[in-house]
Amino acid sequence: MLKIDVDGCIGCGVCESTCTFGAIKVEDGIAVVGDKCTLCGSCVDACEVGALSIERAEKVVISDLDSWSGVWVFAEFRDGRIAPVAMELLGIGRQLADQRAVPLSAVLLGSGLGEQARELIGFGADQVYQVDHPALASFTDDAYGNVLADLARAHKPEIILAGATAIGRSFIPRVATMLATGLTADCTDLAIRPSDGVLLQTRPAFGGNIMATIECPHTRPQMATVRPLVMKPLAFDGARQGKIIEVSPDPVLLQSRVAVVESIREKGDQVNITEADILVSGGRGLENEKGFALVRELAELLGGAVAASRGAVDSGWVGYPHQVGQTGKTVCPKIYFACGISGAIQHLVGMQSSDTIIAINRDENAPIFGVSTYGIVGNVFEVLPLLIARLKERRGTRAGK
Amino acid sequence: MKIIVCVKQVPDAKDVRLDPKTNTMAREGVQSIMNPYDRHALEAAVQLKEQYGGTVTALTMGPPQAEETLREAVACGADDAVLVSDRAFAGADTWATSYTLAMAVRKLGDFDLIVCGKQAIDGDTAQVGPGLAQRLDIPYVAYARKIHSCTDGKIRLERLMDDGYDLVEMRLPGLLTVVKEVNEPRVPSLKGKMKAKSLKATVLTAADLQADPACLGLRGSTTQVVRVFSPEFKAERCMLTGTAAEQVDQLLAKLDSLQ
Numbered sequence: 212m213l214k215i216d217v218d219g220c221i222g223c224g225v226c227e228s229t230c231t232f233g234a235i236k237v238e239d240g241i242a243v244v245g246d247k248c249t250l251c252g253s254c255v256d257a258c259e260v261g262a263l264s265i266e267r268a269e270k271v272v273i274s275d276l277d278s279w280s281g282v283w284v285f286a287e288f289r290d291g292r293i294a295p296v297a298m299e300l301l302g303i304g305r306q307l308a309d310q311r312a313v314p315l316s317a318v319l320l321g322s323g324l325g326e327q328a329r330e331l332i333g334f335g336a337d338q339v340y341q342v343d344h345p346a347l348a349s350f351t352d353d354a355y356g357n358v359l360a361d362l363a364r365a366h367k368p369e370i371i372l373a374g375a376t377a378i379g380r381s382f383i384p385r386v387a388t389m390l391a392t393g394l395t396a397d398c399t400d401l402a403i404r405p406s407d408g409v410l411l412q413t414r415p416a417f418g419g420n421i422m423a424t425i426e427c428p429h430t431r432p433q434m435a436t437v438r439p440l441v442m443k444p445l446a447f448d449g450a451r452q453g454k455i456i457e458v459s460p461d462p463v464l465l466q467s468r469v470a471v472v473e474s475i476r477e478k479g480d481q482v483n484i485t486e487a488d489i490l491v492s493g494g495r496g497l498e499n500e501k502g503f504a505l506v507r508e509l510a511e512l513l514g515g516a517v518a519a520s521r522g523a524v525d526s527g528w529v530g531y532p533h534q535v536g537q538t539g540k541t542v543c544p545k546i547y548f549a550c551g552i553s554g555a556i557q558h559l560v561g562m563q564s565s566d567t568i569i570a571i572n573r574d575e576n577a578p579i580f581g582v583s584t585y586g587i588v589g590n591v592f593e594v595l596p597l598l599i600a601r602l603k604e605r606r607g608t609r610a611g612k
Numbered sequence: 613m614k615i616i617v618c619v620k621q622v623p624d625a626k627d628v629r630l631d632p633k634t635n636t637m638a639r640e641g642v643q644s645i646m647n648p649y650d651r652h653a654l655e656a657a658v659q660l661k662e663q664y665g666g667t668v669t670a671l672t673m674g675p676p677q678a679e680e681t682l683r684e685a686v687a688c689g690a691d692d693a694v695l696v697s698d699r700a701f702a703g704a705d706t707w708a709t710s711y712t713l714a715m716a717v718r719k720l721g722d723f724d725l726i727v728c729g730k731q732a733i734d735g736d737t738a739q740v741g742p743g744l745a746q747r748l749d750i751p752y753v754a755y756a757r758k759i760h761s762c763t764d765g766k767i768r769l770e771r772l773m774d775d776g777y778d779l780v781e782m783r784l785p786g787l788l789t790v791v792k793e794v795n796e797p798r799v800p801s802l803k804g805k806m807k808a809k810s811l812k813a814t815v816l817t818a819a820d821l822q823a824d825p826a827c828l829g830l831r832g833s834t835t836q837v838v839r840v841f842s843p844e845f846k847a848e849r850c851m852l853t854g855t856a857a858e859q860v861d862q863l864l865a866k867l868d869s870l871q
Contacts, residue, residue, distance in 0.1 A: 212699075231840050246675045250703035250830040251837045265830075289775070349778070352742070352752060377774045381754040384706070384742035393707060393834030396737040415843065417628040417734055424839040468751035469782045472768070477776040531793075537736070546870070556843060567870060569863065575851075585866055586851045587859045597860045 212265070213244045213254070219262035226254035226263060231421075278367060279431035281316060282308040285359065285373035285383070286331055286339075288321035289350070290476075293330055296374030298444035300437060301335040303401055304372055305445060307410070308337075310403045313369070316340060318362060320355055322348035332453030335445045339455050340366075344465060349474060350378050351467035356385040358460050363390055368432050370410055372401070375436035387434050393427035394434040399441050399560075410435070419537035419560040440485055440543040441564070484533055489515030490544045492535055492562070495522035496551020496572060496591055503528040505595040506550055512602045518542065518562075520552045536561035551591045554579025571595065613666030613762070614723045615657045617690065618713060618744070619650040621674050621681040622734040646681045649729025651688070651797040652790050656759060657727045658689035659795065664762055667691045669720065673701060673712055679813050687800035687808035694720065698818040703830030706735070710743030712828060715821040717748060725767065726787040730755055741789040752787040753780055757794055 213235075222240035234247035235254055242254075242263070255263045284304045286297035301317065308315035317331040317339045328339040342358055355378075363371060363386070371386075373379040375397045387394035399422075400413035410433040413424045427433040484490060491513065493506035503523060510517045517533055524534045535542050537557040547565035552558060554570070554577055562568070563582045570583035571594050580586040587594055624643045657668045670685035672678050673696040682693035696716045704712065717723065726745070731738035738754070745752035757777060758770040765784050770777045772791055782788070800808070818828055826832060852859040 246702075248702060249837070251840065253840065350773075352754070356746075377755060377772060380738050381742065381771075384737075384739040385746045385752075387739070387834075388707070388710065388743045388746040391707075391834075393705065394737075394739060395835060396739060411838065416736060417623070418736070419843065420628050422841050422843050423837050424841075425835050426838050427835050430834050468786070469753055469780050471778050471780050473779040474773070475776045475779070546867070560843060580849055580851070583849050585863060586849055587856075587863065588851065589856050589859065593856045594860060597857055598863070601860055601864060 213248050213250060214264045215242050215244060216262040216264070217241055219260050221260055221262070223259065225257050225259060229253050229257040276369075276429075276431055279369040280311075281313045281366070281368040282311065282370045283363070283368040283372065283432070284315070284317045284331075284336070285371065285379065286317045286319045287374055287376060287378055288319060288324065288327065289378070291323070293319070293327055294374060294376060294439075295444075296376060296379075296437070296439040297331065298334045299439065299442040300372045300374065301331065302444045303437070303442040304370075305335040307370060307401060307403055311369070311408055314338060316366075316368065318342075318359060320347050320358055322346075328455045330447075332451050332455075333447045333449050335451070337453050339453065340458055341455055342458050342460060344460070346465035346467075349471035350382075351469055351471060352382040352385055353467035353469065354465045356382045356389065357464035360386045360389040361460060361464055362458065363432060371432045371434045373434075373436050375438045379436050383434065383436055390430075390432065390434075392430040392432055392434060393425075394436070395425045395427070396436050398435045398437045401435060401437070409433070415537060415560055419557040438541045440541050484516050484518045484535065485540050485542055487516035487542075488545045489513050489548075490518040490535075490542055490546070490562075490565075491515050491548040491550065492518035492520065492552060493523050493528070493550045494520035494552030494558075495526065496553070497523065497528070498551075499526075500528045502551070502592065505591070505599065506548075508599055509548065509550075509595060509602075512599060512606070513546075513548075515544075515546070515548075518547075520555075520558050522552075549579050549583070550595060552579055553577045554582065613660065613664050613725065615660060615666060615668045616717060616720065616723050616726045617650070617654045617657045617668060617670050617685065618726065618728045618741070619654065619670055619672050619681055619685055620647045620729075620732045620734075621645070621672065621678040622647045622732050628734075644677070644680070646684050647729055647732045647734075649731060649733070649790065649792065651729075652792055652794050653727040653729045654685055654688055654690065655795045655797040656756075656788075656790050657725075658798075660725070660759070660762055661689070666724070669694060671713065671716060671720075672696065673704075673709060673716070679811075682813045683808040683811050684800070686811050687804040688798060689801075689804060693811060693813040694816060695813045696816045696821070698828075700818040700823075700825065700828045703833060704828065705833035705835045706737050706739035706743055707834040708828055708830075708832035710740050710747055711832060712821070712823060713740070713744050714747035715823045716816055717744070719816060719821055722785075724784045725762075726750075726785075728787065728789045730789045730791050738789070741787060745787040748785075748787075750785050750787055751782050752789070753782050754789045756788045756790045759794065 284300040287294035314337040317336040395412040491510035549570045570579040575588040670690040728741035755772040760768040
C-alpha cells in the first residue's frame with residue numbers, strides 16, 4: 212500500500228506530476244492515491260517532505276542471497292550449431308562476472324554437441340556445463356526446463372541470462388517459476404549496481420514507448436532474457452582455457468508431457484534479416500505493393516535483404532519475418548535504409564543500433580531523422596528510382612570493364 | 613471440453629508516451645482495450661468449443677473496470693466470466709500474477725485447456741502463461757500458430773519457432789499461448805452483445821481464493837520497477853541538401869567512403 216501522511220503532506224503536487232500512471236492526485240490540499248497505483252515508488256522518492264511511504268511487508272522467506280554466486284548463460288543449440296545470441300550473452304556476461312569477481316559459466320543442452328563447448332570458452336566462458344542426451348534433441352519446455360532448474364538448484368548461480376528467442380522466451384519463464392525467482396524479459400541493458408551488486412535490468416515496455424529498469428531484490432537467481440543482436444560478443448580467442456563439465460541428469464528430468472512430432476524449417480521468404488549486412492526497409496510511405504517493389508529492387512542491387520516496418524507488414528506488402536521493431540526483430544546491420552518509414556518508437560528500438568542509418572522521408576520532422584546518420588527529405592517515389600538508376604549505371608560500367 | 617481463456621485489459625500501448633518534462637505517462641486519448649493477442653486466444657477457445665463441445669470461461673485479473681473486457685469476451689463467444697479483483701493484487705509482477713491466476717483456476721475446478729495470448733502489449737513479457745502452467749503443474753506450448761485437432765485427451769498443434777515451426781502433441785489438461793496467425797477473431801454477434809449486456813461476472817477476491825497474502829501484489833512480487841524513463845536515441849544526424857539527384861549523389865559518395 213502507498214501510505215500518505217496526511218499531516219505531513221503539504222499538497223504541493225510534486226507526486227502528481229511525478230506519477231507515470233496518473234494514480235495520485237492532490238485533492239483539497241492532500242494527496243490521494245487511486246486504483247491505478249502500481250506501487251512503483253517514484254512519488255515516494257520525489258516527495259520533498261517525506262509524506263509518502265510504501266508499506267512493504269517483510270518477505271516471509273528471504274533466501275540466503277549471498278550463497279548464490281556466479282553468472283550463467285544458457286547457450287541455445289539447434290541444428291548442430293550454437294545460436295549467435297549465446298556468444299552475445301557471454302560478452303555481457305563476462306562484464307557482469309568480472310564486476311562481481313565471479314566465474315562465468317555456460318549451460319549447453321542438446322544432442323550431438325561435439326566440440327561446441329570449446330566455442331563457448333573461446334567467447335568468454337570459464338566453464339561449460341554440458342548435457343548431451345538424445346532426449347534433448349528436440350526442444351521441449353519440460354526437459355529443458357527441468358534440467359536447467361536442476362542445475363541451478365545444485366550450483367546456485369546469482370544470475371542466469373538467456374536469449375529472448377522462441378525457445379528462451381518459452382521455457383525460461385518456467386525455470387523462473389520453478390526456482391521461485393524473478394525474471395525480466397527482453398532486456399536491452401544489464402548492469403551491476405556497485406553499492407550492493409544487484410543486477411539492474413532495463414527493458415522496453417508499452418510497445419517500446421517507455422523504458423523500465425527492474426531489479427530482483429529478494430530472490431536468486433536474478434534471471435533475464437536478452438534479445439538477439441542487442442549485446443556485443445567478445446572477439447573469439449581459441450587460446451582461452453576453460454573447464455567442460457559433463458552432466459548426466461536423472462532420466463526423470465528428461466521426460467516431456469509435450470511430444471515434438473516433427474520440426475519444420477521454413478525457407479523461401481524466411482530471409483533472416485538479423486544476419487544481413489545491408490537492410491533496405493520500407494514503410495507505409497511506399498503507399499502500396501507496387502511502391503514496396505522499389506525497396507525490393509534496391510535491396511537486390513545492394514546485395515542486401517528486405518525489411519519492413521509494422522505498417523508495411525500490416526498492409527500485407529511483405530511477410531512478418533521481415534518486420535523490424537518491438538513486435539518484430541531487432542536488427543543491427545552495417546547499413547540500414549529506412550524508406551518511407553516515419554520512425555515510431557516501436558520501430559526505432561529495433562534498428563537504432565545499426566552502424567549507418569539512411570532515412571528517406573517526405574516529412575522533415577519525422578522521428579526517423581532523429582536516429583539517422585544521413586537524412587534525405589524527399590519523395591520516396593522520386594529518390595528511390597534515382598538511386599536505383601545510379602546503382603544500375605554503376606553496375607553497368609563495372610560489368611563493362 | 614472445459615476451456616478457460618485468460619484475458620487482460622491493457623492501455624492501447626501504441627498511444628502511451630512519457631512526457632519527457634514531467635516523466636508522466638501521457639494518458640489523453642489512451643483507451644483501455646482487450647489485449648489484442650487475447651482476442652486470438654478467445655477465438656481459438658470458441659472455435660474448439662464449436663468443434664468439440666464444452667464451455668469457455670473468460671478469466672481476468674484486474675481492477676473492477678476490467679469487467680468491461682470480460683463483457684467483450686462474452687460478446688465474442690465466452691459462456692461465462694470471472695473477475696479476480698482485490699486491492700491486495702496491486703503491483704503484482706508476473707510471478708505474483710501467475711500465482712493469483714493459478715489460485716483462481718483451482719477455485720474454478722476441473723478444466724481441460726487454458727488458452728492465453730502469447731503476451732500482453734503493455735508488459736510484453738510472455739511470462740504469465742508459462743508461469744501459470746508451471747504453478748498448476750500442467751504442460752504448456754507457447755506461441756501456437758495453428759491448432760490441428762483435439763481428441764483423445766490430446767491436442768495437436770503447431771508452435772512457432774525462430775526458423776520455422778514444430779508440430780507438437782500435448783496431453784490435456786494443458787495450457788497454450790497463441791500468436792496472431794492462429795486465427796482471425798470474430799466480431800461480436802448481436803446475441804453475444806445482448807448476453808454481454810446482462811453479464812454479471814463472478815468476482816473473486818483474495819479472501820475467496822484463500823491466497824497467501826505474502827504471495828500477492830507488490831509484496832508477492834519477485835521483481836520491482838526501480839526507474840521508468842523515455843527511450844533515448846543517438847542523434848548524429850547529417851541532413852543532405854539540394855535536389856533529389858544531388859542528394860542521391862551525395863549519399864552514394866558517403867556510402868563509397870563507408871566501404
